[in-house]
Amino acid sequence: MDTLEKLTILVNSAKYDVSCASSGVSRRNSGGLGNAASFGICHSWAADGRCISLLKVLMSNDCVLDCRYCGNRRTNSTPRASFSAKELADLTIQFYRRNYIEGLFLSSAVERSPDHTMEKMLETLKMLRHDYLFHGYIHLKAIPGADPRLLEQAGFLADRMSVNIEQPTEQSLRLLAPQKTMQSLLKPMKLLSDGIASRGGIFRDTDHKKSFYAGPIKAAAHENIALLKAPGPASAQQPTQGANLSYGTTSASAVGHQRGEGDSFPVQRASGKPRFLPGGQSTQMIIGASQDNDLSILHATDTLYRTFKLKRVYFSAYVPVNTDSLLPALSAAPPLKREHRLYQSDWLLRFYHFQINEIVDDAHPNLETDIDPKMAWAFRHPEFFPVEINKASYEDLLRVPGIGLQSAERIVRQRRLAAISVETLTKIGVVLKRARHFITCKGRYAGDNKNIDMQAIRAKIAPAEPVQLTLFS
Amino acid sequence: MDYLYDGSFDGLLTAIYHDYYSGRAGGIYPQDSPYQGSLFQEGSHLIETQSSLADRVYQAIEIKLSDAALPAIYHTYLSNIPEKETLILHYLRFSFSVGPRADSYHTHPAIQPVQKAARRVSFEKQRLLGLLRFIEIKQEPQPLLYARLTPDHNILPLLAAHFADRLQEENFIIHDCRRRFAVIHPARSPWRLQLLDNQVTRWLERAENAITDDPLTGNPQEVWYQNLWSRYFDSVAIESRRNARLQNHFIPYRYRCNLVEMIKLEQKTI
Numbered sequence: 001m002d003t004l005e006k007l008t009i010l011v012n013s014a015k016y017d018v019s020c021a022s023s024g025v026s027r028r029n030s031g032g033l034g035n036a037a038s039f040g041i042c043h044s045w046a047a048d049g050r051c052i053s054l055l056k057v058l059m060s061n062d063c064v065l066d067c068r069y070c071g072n073r074r075t076n077s078t079p080r081a082s083f084s085a086k087e088l089a090d091l092t093i094q095f096y097r098r099n100y101i102e103g104l105f106l107s108s109a110v111e112r113s114p115d116h117t118m119e120k121m122l123e124t125l126k127m128l129r130h131d132y133l134f135h136g137y138i139h140l141k142a143i144p145g146a147d148p149r150l151l152e153q154a155g156f157l158a159d160r161m162s163v164n165i166e167q168p169t170e171q172s173l174r175l176l177a178p179q180k181t182m183q184s185l186l187k188p189m190k191l192l193s194d195g196i197a198s199r200g201g202i203f204r205d206t207d208h209k210k211s212f213y214a215g216p217i218k219a220a221a222h223e224n225i226a227l228l229k230a231p232g233p234a235s236a237q238q239p240t241q242g243a244n245l246s247y248g249t250t251s252a253s254a255v256g257h258q259r260g261e262g263d264s265f266p267v268q269r270a271s272g273k274p275r276f277l278p279g280g281q282s283t284q285m286i287i288g289a290s291q292d293n294d295l296s297i298l299h300a301t302d303t304l305y306r307t308f309k310l311k312r313v314y315f316s317a318y319v320p321v322n323t324d325s326l327l328p329a330l331s332a333a334p335p336l337k338r339e340h341r342l343y344q345s346d347w348l349l350r351f352y353h354f355q356i357n358e359i360v361d362d363a364h365p366n367l368e369t370d371i372d373p374k375m376a377w378a379f380r381h382p383e384f385f386p387v388e389i390n391k392a393s394y395e396d397l398l399r400v401p402g403i404g405l406q407s408a409e410r411i412v413r414q415r416r417l418a419a420i421s422v423e424t425l426t427k428i429g430v431v432l433k434r435a436r437h438f439i440t441c442k443g444r445y446a447g448d449n450k451n452i453d454m455q456a457i458r459a460k461i462a463p464a465e466p467v468q469l470t471l472f473s
Numbered sequence: 474m475d476y477l478y479d480g481s482f483d484g485l486l487t488a489i490y491h492d493y494y495s496g497r498a499g500g501i502y503p504q505d506s507p508y509q510g511s512l513f514q515e516g517s518h519l520i521e522t523q524s525s526l527a528d529r530v531y532q533a534i535e536i537k538l539s540d541a542a543l544p545a546i547y548h549t550y551l552s553n554i555p556e557k558e559t560l561i562l563h564y565l566r567f568s569f570s571v572g573p574r575a576d577s578y579h580t581h582p583a584i585q586p587v588q589k590a591a592r593r594v595s596f597e598k599q600r601l602l603g604l605l606r607f608i609e610i611k612q613e614p615q616p617l618l619y620a621r622l623t624p625d626h627n628i629l630p631l632l633a634a635h636f637a638d639r640l641q642e643e644n645f646i647i648h649d650c651r652r653r654f655a656v657i658h659p660a661r662s663p664w665r666l667q668l669l670d671n672q673v674t675r676w677l678e679r680a681e682n683a684i685t686d687d688p689l690t691g692n693p694q695e696v697w698y699q700n701l702w703s704r705y706f707d708s709v710a711i712e713s714r715r716n717a718r719l720q721n722h723f724i725p726y727r728y729r730c731n732l733v734e735m736i737k738l739e740q741k742t743i
Contacts, residue, residue: 004700004701033641056709097607424580
């Protein structure tokens with residue numbers, strides 16, 4: 001099988017992985033090939049409009065697992081292929097030289113065993129970093145169940161690593177990926193996040209390995225399973241608080257314990273010493289394969305951000321590749337709208353000072369698809385509007401539909417100089433299409449009518465689908 | 474009176490200097506452009522570029538204005554916006570009268586056009602950091618990487634440092650076909666910006682065509698990697714998420730003529 005065929009097979013198996021970020025790491029070229037730009041660079045956009053930044057391939061798609069949602073499941077009769085380390089390293093270098101890509105995104109099916117797979121991936125990374133002196137960006141999937149020593153080695157070679165959590169709750173994971181358990185996925189995540197927090201990798205020294213690995217981590221992983229169960233009515237009351245307390249303490253004590261004890265602990269990076277995963281850690285969840293609602297998805301997301309300090313939790317609208325009684329039919333369209341709304345909610349949680357229960361709660365466990373979550377919040381809270389542009393706090397400005405981080409910042413800066421009118425807003429680049437319905441400038445309402453009227457706004461922004469009347473009723 | 478300058482950044486700063494110390498300019502224009510004098514002003518004055526004066530203006534901008542000022546005027550200088558020099562003139566006049574906080578006046582008629590122009594230029598630069606493709610031309614002892622660009626704005630000086638760091642060990646040329654300028658980077662040496670004469674341009678054209686046409690001087694390895702990349706590009710798209718509008722939004726048609734994966738795509742559909 002030649003490289004062209006292998007590439008086709010292994011890209012087709014890898015393309016459902018969402019992450020393509022190459023941002024967050026700034027590194028100059030210290031003799032060799034490549035560097036990394038902290039702002040990230042997109043090199044192309046595929047026919048589905050998704051950006052291509054990294055060469056996203058699998059090391060192998062020859063899998064021992066049998067996850068129902070996955071095209072590479074053992075019981076499928078798809079063609080199988082594996083790259084050799086040399087083959088993949090050459091491909092990466094040649095693509096990179098021609099400025100096709102920003103680096104490598106390497107994932108893999110579990111070929112034979114997690115350790116075997118991880119070793120093969122590691123071999124590729126070593127070849128790239130040591131033999132080809134490659135300084136570009138590398139994102140590596142950690143294979144759950146692989147030896148922590150392999151994870152650590154990989155962490156010093158890659159910029160970012162990720163473990164896919166796949167499903168938001170343990171129940172759906174057990175249903176759809178019977179050979180995976182939540183614990184087996186959270187364990188490597190915990191190892192990596194501790195390694196990043198300590199800045200010196202997973203292990204301090206060889207003697208430390210056993211005690212460190214057997215102690216706090218096991219307990220911590222157990223706690224996480226409890227957290228990632230679908231929240232019942234009781235736990236949903238204060239989901240974020242509960243999550244924060246029970247895990248935050250464990251993780252803090254683990255780090256503190258290390259710092260207090262060691263003398264050679266590398267709290268700060270010695271000059272020239274490689275950093276452990278400077279780009280941090282991310283994960284991914286499949287949306288729409290299981291019956292989980294948006295509440296449990298966002299709840300799990302929030303827990304992951306808090307406990308593992310992840311850079312990103314990605315959502316992947318499930319594209320049916322297998323026929324299975326437990327999954328949506330092959331003809332079902334991927335829930336793209338839902339995925340989009342989840343990302344919007346994710347942004348609201350991370351950058352817009354929203355709390356989960358302001359976006360979804362037990363009464364409304366799912367996001368509305370026809371309007372975005374911020375708009376939905378606005379319609380549920382008419383008492384909050386209209387917001388006076390010249391007086392509202394930065395946080396309140398962020399709650400106005402149509403005003404984003406950049407607009408809010410510009411407004412705050414601009415109004416120090418002079419009072420802001422509607423014309424000013426246009427000039428400083430605030431898009432008023434939606435925002436004008438929710439604001440006043442110098443006391444004057446900027447929307448259509450004299451006063452704010454939520455129903456009229458809703459009718460204008462998200463008109464109800466026209467319904468065909470029947471003749472005989 | 475209008476000032477004419479030689480088109481260099483130093484020349485522009487020299488003109489700014491004279492505007493500040495020896496008399497107000499109506500506007501600043503490049504000398505080789507089809508300049509049309511105003512009906513109500515007495516003619517134009519050709520400014521002689523003096524780098525010592527330009528340095529003084531440069532330092533004054535650095536010290537007395539905000540950090541955003543220097544990038545803003547440099548990016549605007551590189552743009553293709555008509556009357557950009559006059560915009561920069563008004564921007565600097567206002568900024569020197571107000572001080573570092575001038576850049577907060579996002580809506581001021583002297584500030585806004587420059588900030589807008591600078592944003593456009595840096596956006597295109599960011600876009601072309603990714604949408605630039607090198608092809609490998611065989612050459613002894615080390616191959617040459619050659620990229621053709623047709624950018625709206627004169628962004629080569631902004632791209633050069635990035636690629637010079639990234640591809641330290643490579644010979645490369647980034648060629649702005651519209652302005653006939655090129656960044657030339659010999660391996661392990663500093664880069665330079667140079668006007669390409671017809672002879673060099675023709676040589677590059679021939680070398681590029683030879684990759685595919687000429688069996689003797691051709692570079693089968695280059696063709697092989699172009700095919701691999703095109704295949705990767707086609708395969709990585711998820712069919713059920715196909716969204717041409719989104720793709721067009723990110724890769725405008727005017728950039729596609731220089732993209733390996735897009736050229737192949739168009740041939741296939743014909």
